[in-house]
Amino acid sequence: MSTMASTPAPSKLTRSVPFTPKRPLSFASSSELPSAIKTSSVLGSTAKKFKAALSSESRLRTTAATKSSLATVPATPAKKSFEGTRPRTPGTPRSQTPTSHVATSDMDVSRIDPEDALVDFQTVEPGDVSADIDEATILGPNYGKEDKVLVSIRIRPTTSAHPAWDHSAQRTIKLFPQYAKSTATTPPEFNFDEVITGSENRPVYNAVARGHVCAAMDGYNSIIFAYGQTASGKTFTLSGTEDQPGIIPRAMKDVFGYIRRTPTREYLLRCSYLEIYNETIYDLLAPPSMSAAQPVQIQGSGILVPLREEVVTSLKSVKEVLERGERNRRTASTDWNERSSRSHSVFRLVVESRERGEKRSETPSGRQTPGTRPPTPGGPRLQTIGGRSVQTSVLSLIDLAGSEKATSDKERTREGKYINTSLLTLGSVIGTLAENAAKNKNDHVPYRNSKLTRLLQPSLSGDARISVICTINPDATAVAESTSTLLFAQRIKRVQLNAKKKEIVDTDALIERYRKEIEELKNKLSEREAEAPARTRRLSAREQIDESKAMKDLNSRIQQLTKLILTSQTVDESKGDESRPASPSKVDFDMSPYQLQQELLATRLQLESQSSQILSLEAALLSRPELPPDASETEKDKLIAEQAKTIRELEIVVCGYEDNLGEPLRAVREDVEKEWVGKLEEEVKKREEKEAWAAELVRQLDKEKKLRIKLEEERRALASFVNKFDSLGLGFSSALPSKLKPAKPTPGGASATFAERQQSRAANVAPAITEDAECSPARVDFSSLKAQPSLLDQMPEEEWCIMDDVSFEMESVRHKSAVTRSENPDKNILSSKENIPL
Numbered sequence: 133m134s135t136m137a138s139t140p141a142p143s144k145l146t147r148s149v150p151f152t153p154k155r156p157l158s159f160a161s162s163s164e165l166p167s168a169i170k171t172s173s174v175l176g177s178t179a180k181k182f183k184a185a186l187s188s189e190s191r192l193r194t195t196a197a198t199k200s201s202l203a204t205v206p207a208t209p210a211k212k213s214f215e216g217t218r219p220r221t222p223g224t225p226r227s228q229t230p231t232s233h234v235a236t237s238d239m240d241v242s243r244i245d246p247e248d249a250l251v252d253f254q255t256v257e258p259g260d261v262s263a264d265i266d267e268a269t270i271l272g273p274n275y276g277k278e279d280k281v282l283v284s285i286r287i288r289p290t291t292s293a294h295p296a297w298d299h300s301a302q303r304t305i306k307l308f309p310q311y312a313k314s315t316a317t318t319p320p321e322f323n324f325d326e327v328i329t330g331s332e333n334r335p336v337y338n339a340v341a342r343g344h345v346c347a348a349m350d351g352y353n354s355i356i357f358a359y360g361q362t363a364s365g366k367t368f369t370l371s372g373t374e375d376q377p378g379i380i381p382r383a384m385k386d387v388f389g390y391i392r393r394t395p396t397r398e399y400l401l402r403c404s405y406l407e408i409y410n411e412t413i414y415d416l417l418a419p420p421s422m423s424a425a426q427p428v429q430i431q432g433s434g435i436l437v438p439l440r441e442e443v444v445t446s447l448k449s450v451k452e453v454l455e456r457g458e459r460n461r462r463t464a465s466t467d468w469n470e471r472s473s474r475s476h477s478v479f480r481l482v483v484e485s486r487e488r489g490e491k492r493s494e495t496p497s498g499r500q501t502p503g504t505r506p507p508t509p510g511g512p513r514l515q516t517i518g519g520r521s522v523q524t525s526v527l528s529l530i531d532l533a534g535s536e537k538a539t540s541d542k543e544r545t546r547e548g549k550y551i552n553t554s555l556l557t558l559g560s561v562i563g564t565l566a567e568n569a570a571k572n573k574n575d576h577v578p579y580r581n582s583k584l585t586r587l588l589q590p591s592l593s594g595d596a597r598i599s600v601i602c603t604i605n606p607d608a609t610a611v612a613e614s615t616s617t618l619l620f621a622q623r624i625k626r627v628q629l630n631a632k633k634k635e636i637v638d639t640d641a642l643i644e645r646y647r648k649e650i651e652e653l654k655n656k657l658s659e660r661e662a663e664a665p666a667r668t669r670r671l672s673a674r675e676q677i678d679e680s681k682a683m684k685d686l687n688s689r690i691q692q693l694t695k696l697i698l699t700s701q702t703v704d705e706s707k708g709d710e711s712r713p714a715s716p717s718k719v720d721f722d723m724s725p726y727q728l729q730q731e732l733l734a735t736r737l738q739l740e741s742q743s744s745q746i747l748s749l750e751a752a753l754l755s756r757p758e759l760p761p762d763a764s765e766t767e768k769d770k771l772i773a774e775q776a777k778t779i780r781e782l783e784i785v786v787c788g789y790e791d792n793l794g795e796p797l798r799a800v801r802e803d804v805e806k807e808w809v810g811k812l813e814e815e816v817k818k819r820e821e822k823e824a825w826a827a828e829l830v831r832q833l834d835k836e837k838k839l840r841i842k843l844e845e846e847r848r849a850l851a852s853f854v855n856k857f858d859s860l861g862l863g864f865s866s867a868l869p870s871k872l873k874p875a876k877p878t879p880g881g882a883s884a885t886f887a888e889r890q891q892s893r894a895a896n897v898a899p900a901i902t903e904d905a906e907c908s909p910a911r912v913d914f915s916s917l918k919a920q921p922s923l924l925d926q927m928p929e930e931e932w933c934i935m936d937d938v939s940f941e942m943e944s945v946r947h948k949s950a951v952t953r954s955e956n957p958d959k960n961i962l963s964s965k966e967n968i969p970l
């Protein structure tokens with residue numbers, strides 16, 4: 133936009149210029165400008181600038197002015213009567229009392245079904261788009277899409293013969309040297325996107341706001357704010373007058389104009405209006421008592437609670453909302469401005485839109501994507517019906533309170549302090565952001581130091597497109613303030629933005645988008661494949677690698693999208709069961725997280741190796757030799773066989789190893805099993821034999837043990853008999869044939885055992901017994917034993933402890949012992965006698 137004329141046209145000046153400083157900023161201006169004017173907005177309101185009450189109690193709410201404005205509000209049409217006609221208009225009180233009007237609103241978003249309040253090109257009445265909006269102005273595709281803040285300067289008209297600022301050069305403003313503090317240095321020159329003068333608001337709107345309003349309609353968060361010294365023209369620029377509507381009313385007209393120009397979409401528009409007064413946020417649309425009792429809080433990432441939002445369906449409804457808010461705003465007469473804004477005011481329009489479709493009543497089965505819209509404090513929102521995604525953006529129009537010097541009034545001074553503090557914080561926030569952007573730093577930004585910066589945080593962090601209009605008073609008396617404003621403007625120009633469209637996408641739409649892309653990619657891939665043989669011959673080795681890389685990229689993108697489709701479908705399918713996420717493959721949720729992780733890792737590795745194999749096989753397929761047209765049948769067959777082999781390999785990879793490699797694996801396994809089963813049976817047999825043998829040994833050893841115990845008892849009995857025999861003097865030395873017969877052994881005692889033994893060992897031992905030995909065991913030839921040691925001493929020790937030394941050699945031991953006995957005739961003789969143990 134070109135720079136506006138430095139001085140207003142005479143015709144404009146002769147018109148009543150609504151500049152009404154209570155205390156003149158310069159003598160010239162004060163004498164010539166009217167002291168008070170009646171203003172009205174482009175929306176047709178008769179809002180009058182008047183001196184406001186000084187305290188919050190005296191806010192203008194339920195005055196006669198309210199009553200009169202109520203009369204202008206159109207009646208609310210019956211609910212749902214707009215089918216085919218325009219939507220109902222909000223705000224009409226049910227009873228015609230001002231208080232109920234303020235207390236409740238039929239268009240409060242929490243009471244409205246958004247589907248019933250949609251606006252589209254058919255519902256916008258021609259009157260809602262006035263000729264004031266230059267619809268013919270073609271906005272380039274990049275309107276408002278700069279990553280920089282759009283910074284413009286508006287110079288308020290003055291009647292001073294000697295303004296302090298020179299703005300003759302385009303988009304430039306500099307101080308005339310005579311007004312500089314020091315004449316030694318040249319005063320700085322400031323360059324901005326626009327430098328605008330005059331009282332015409334239309335060019336101002338087109339230059340600084342229109343692009344951002346359209347960007348908001350297009351899905352970008354947009355913010356337009358006026359900054360400047362008190363009485364420099366911020367409210368005049370934002371709200372304007374009846375003759376010169378400001379940015380807000382023009383923007384609202386433009387919104388409806390945009391909707392009328394966009395037949396493909398339908399919109400849900402919601403308004404809110406708030407102010408920051410003495411570091412407290414008040415809802416200007418809520419009933420004043422409620423607003424005072426429950427100030428608005430900023431939560432989390434900038435959510436405002438509680439904040440009343442009203443659905444607007446026409447320009448009339450916007451007008452009503454604006455008027456209501458205006459009435460509740462705090463303004464007061466100051467030394468410089470008869471109706472000075474004592475607060476920062478923020479008018480917000482939330483724009484939700486989606487592609488036009490059938491009305492919900494016509495599509496009762498219209499699917500609402502679950503989970504895409506979390507419940508919002510303000511009530512229901514536009515839904516992503518029938519695969520149509522929803523774009524959401526916020527247009528914020530902000531009229532800041534003006535920076536000012538201390539005044540004579542105590543209350544004004546207090547307010548001024550809050551205003552100045554928050555503006556200073558805004559300045560330092562902007563300064564830090566600019567510094568961070570310039571030096572690529574990430575220094576802490578003091579957003580939380582004031583409500584204003586906290587409110588603006590999401591936008592200033594780069595989330596919105598920003599247009600700032602800095603207003604200045606060109607008089608020599610305001611050089612310091614104007615310089616400060618220009619420095620602020622220069623700093624904010626350096627802030628980096630990165631606004632993105634906010635779109636809530638419907639799952640169906642998303643899947644459809646992915647499918648389309650996959651289709652396109654596959655087409656591309658097959659095109660490349662078709663060209664590949666010819667191209668491969670032309671390409672160098674390096675280029676061939678690049679080519680295969682490109683193919684690989686295409687393939688992986690296809691895979692990625694396929695996976696995304698799976699995920700989207702999964703999300704969709706899982707809507708019935710929120711407790712457990714659905715999954716395309718079955719997952720055992722009882723597995724430990726570690727096991728699951730391992731499973732995942734293994735599957736990933738498998739996937740990776742399979743995809744790389746697919747790619748290499750595909751590359752091989754691509755580089756296959758071309759068959760000449762006159763090739764023989766054999767050649768063709770050979771090539772077909774080769775290709776079939778490659779395809780088979782490819783299938784193996786694709787279908788998985790299990791199916792294809794299973795047969796050979798089974799054969800190997802059977803062989804191995806057979807071999808090992810034979811070995812195992814052999815081993816089992818051997819083991820059984822050994823066990824039987826061991827059992828027999830144990831049985832025999834048991835028997836032996838019992839026998840030995842009996843023998844021991846007999847031995848003891850014999851020993852005592854021998855001792856008794858000796859004590860009677862019938863020792864072996866004088867052993868003569870005697871008629872003394874020892875007592876017969878007890879039945880089944882030693883004699884029986886002895887007889888048994890004798891029987892079993894008859895073959896090995898030749899007992900030296902006399903004929904009657906059997907009937908008289910005591911008739912022994914003891915003479916041969918005379919020189920022998922005692923029988924007890926003679927008994928080998930090992931023979932008594934042999935029970936503990938069981939071994940498989942037992943039989944041989946027994947045999948040996950028999951042999952030993954046969955070698956010892958004396959012992960054999962004894963052993964052959966009854967009562968004498970071995």
Ligand SMILES: Nc1ncnc2c1ncn2[C@@H]1O[C@H](COP(=O)(O)OP(=O)(O)OP(=O)(O)O)[C@@H](O)[C@H]1O
Pocket residue numbers: 149150151152153287288289330331332360361362363364365366367368369469471472473474532533534535603
């Ligand atoms: N460009 C302009 N053309 C004509 N009149 C103007 C212009 N700028 C400001 N005025 C008039 O100057 C007076 C003060 O302007 P305004 O109230 O807009 O200042 P402000 O910056 O909003 O002040 P404050 O910060 O105190 O609210 C108003 O009467 C307004 O009509």
